[in-house]
Amino acid sequence: MLTDDLPIYIFDGTFYGLLTAIFESYERKHPRIQLCCRETYAPEFFSGHIDIHSDKVKAQRVWRGLQQKVASVHLGHFYKAFFSEQAAIHLALFRYARYIFDHPAGHDFNYGHEDVLAIAQMSQRVHREKHRMEAFVRFKKSGNGLFFAVISPDYNVLPLISKHFRNRYADQPWLIYDERRKYGIHYDLHALHEVTIDFTQEQAMTAQTAVIIDAQEELYTQLWKDYFRSTNIAERRNMKLHIQHVPRRYWRYLTEKEGKL
């Protein structure tokens, strides 16, 4: 396929940026484009590109347009697929939006269309990772009453899971930190805040040495490990299935798997 002569849009990698790019493609009459993130864009390979500046008003117009044309479940797919951070997904989302806007309502159900299906499937993968993190977060209680956890999800699901944790743990302060993306979400009994922690503190958290742990913490960690062992039925042992459900890359963050790696 010849993509060389397609206009190149450079955006900031944010959700609003993507929506702005979609808006501008209509203004500039570019039904097909190439889309790059500013961070990863290497200008020497391309001559001439269009800089997209995230624009809240333009973005919201596109979002409202989508809202009117697709079922709410598909709107959710669009949003979730974005958090996959996969290189190809930005362009797929762009093409999806163009396809939706250029056809009568209802075409979001055309799973025979490549982009419609790709968005649905990517959203499902992100959803699975979101669900997995809702399961795999393991809080440790620190001396000052804060429940904290470290995760390293495959996709950027922290924004997608914070509501679940806020609803469930409304009466305890907590902090979930994404080690890979170097930011966390903190709940202070009133609201959610995004936090970034400097490297030394982060090291302290994963090493769990410098943080002052609540006196009871050791007991419950131990009891949970005991429980995990006791509820297993040795005669049914099936490690293949175990690993399929609890892949090794998550063991580092799971209390019950401590020391198993």
Place this chain on the structure above:
Amino acid sequence: MYERIREKLSILADAAKYDVSCSSSGSDRKNTGKGIGDTGSGICHTYTEDGRCVSLLKILLTNFCIYDCAFCVSRRSNDIRRAAFTVEEVVSLTMNFYRRNYIEGLFLSSGIFKDADYTMERMLRIVKKLRLEENYNGYIHLKTIPGASEALVTEAGLYADRMSINLEMPTEQGLQLLAPEKSHEEVKRELAVIRDQAVAYNSERKLIKTTPKFVPAGQSTQMVIGATPESDKDIMHTAQAFYKHYALKRVYYSGYIPISNDSRMPAVGTRPPLIRENRLYQTDWLMRFYDFDVAELLNDEHPNLDMDMDPKLAWALRNPHIFPVDINTADYKLIIRVPGIGIRSAQKIIAARKFGKLHIHQLKKMGIAYNRAQYFIRCADSPFLLREPDPSQLKALLLRQSTSKYRTTAPEQLTLF
């Protein structure tokens, strides 16, 4: 203190693990007034090394028991370590596990200590304390103690999300053989109490909004498979009858793991019937989600499930006159009957074909198991076959293709079709 609670937990979790129910879904308790916890679609927080989902803290209040059911580790004649939790211990274990996001909630069962009401009354105290004092809105699954008074059982239903009582053996004869002190009649009586109360509360709620929820996630039961000689037909016909008459949410099938040298049952060391258990769960799914009647899958001619292949494939091979199914025109109900096509892909097919005839490459992308399904379907570009392969050839072909995937998966987590 530290060591004592560890010992208790080990004993009472070990004794509870044979109850296979792990579901934590089907309830929609909200976290009101900034308390703790909610329930929703259910989360498996981890999986044991046997591959089973760990969603709930599953424990017995005590493993002391006045009964002597031959299939049960806690039976009074068994020489084992015994222990009992206090009400406070169960509450603080639940709360501390829940706060650390280890679990979705509590599954509380018990041996029968002194008598049924004495035991049930303590279990009731635990759930009340959790709900009323701890402001806890997480999941609670409570086992009904057989023979407990209607008043206690009904009150417990106001605090639990799910209640269950086990049939234990698939037939009354089987149960009489191994636990003559128990009966299916008693189980039916208990299930009916909850069913009728739930109906009453629900209709009252239609008039008075503030009527409390009663066992919102419904009832379930469990049968032990392979301890007694029932056929798969006996098992699944019992399951269908209980689904129907007692509006059960789930029936669980627990492959018997030999725990005693009782000559009436398989000897210690016999492998638990895991494949059979898996096939029973698949049959259960076909009945609940794929609109199969149990008699289509299991009848006098075919009283037992095929261990080599899943029950949907077995059914399809027995009914060649129904196939091939045209993907572009057939009803949804027929499409979900095709081996290799699940609910999700069937829904996608129905939605997508409105936009044009579907082709093989699209079906493959939608996630159907095309290798399996191809022999049962036609789509826009299906190759023209001079002669359809006959069922016996097809069976051999598919068996050769299939990996050992169905041999190793456990019931709750399998990829079904």
